[in-house]
Amino acid sequence: MATIFSKIVNGQIPCYKIAEDDRYFAFLDINPLVKGHTLVIPKEETDYIFDVDDDTLGGMLIFAKRVALAIEKVIPCKRIGVTVLGLEVPHAHIHLIPLNRESDINFSNERVKLTEEEYKQLVEDIRNNLV
Numbered sequence: 119m120a121t122i123f124s125k126i127v128n129g130q131i132p133c134y135k136i137a138e139d140d141r142y143f144a145f146l147d148i149n150p151l152v153k154g155h156t157l158v159i160p161k162e163e164t165d166y167i168f169d170v171d172d173d174t175l176g177g178m179l180i181f182a183k184r185v186a187l188a189i190e191k192v193i194p195c196k197r198i199g200v201t202v203l204g205l206e207v208p209h210a211h212i213h214l215i216p217l218n219r220e221s222d223i224n225f226s227n228e229r230v231k232l233t234e235e236e237y238k239q240l241v242e243d244i245r246n247n248l249v
């Protein structure tokens with residue numbers, strides 16, 4: 119059975135898409151720790167990130183770099199933090215999280231709520247900053 123993230127890639131479930139190429143896909147996290155929290159996935163389904171083959175895993179980080187550089191142009195932050203959990207969705211993914219302080223990346227924090235308009239504007243702004 120396809121993971122929820124594969125359904126996003128296939129367009130069966132909507133998302134706020136940031137970037138896509140033939141192997142990878144990036145979209146806004148629907149329950150963000152901070153504004154700009156983004157997920158990067160390989161299109162090929164693998165549950166555990168360290169089961170992803172070397173070539174795909176390396177390319178995933180390079181794809182994530184391009185996305186992170188665009189996010190940091192839009193969201194005022196010191197760094198883009200990178201985290202892997204994978205406790206909820208069994209499809210390898212990297213969390214990209216704009217950081218101003220260490221506690222911004224605490225997954226026990228209350229999540230921020232964005233309006234539909236804010237999500238759409240954020241997508242547009244980040245996409246406009248992709249190089």
Ligand code: AMP
Pocket residue numbers: 122131133145146147148149150157202203204205206207208
């Ligand atoms: P984890 O597997 O523990 O890394 O957590 C999965 C992450 O995916 C969480 O931060 C969720 O908010 C996020 N998530 C789950 N479903 C969706 C979805 N349909 N669209 C965007 N983000 C999602």
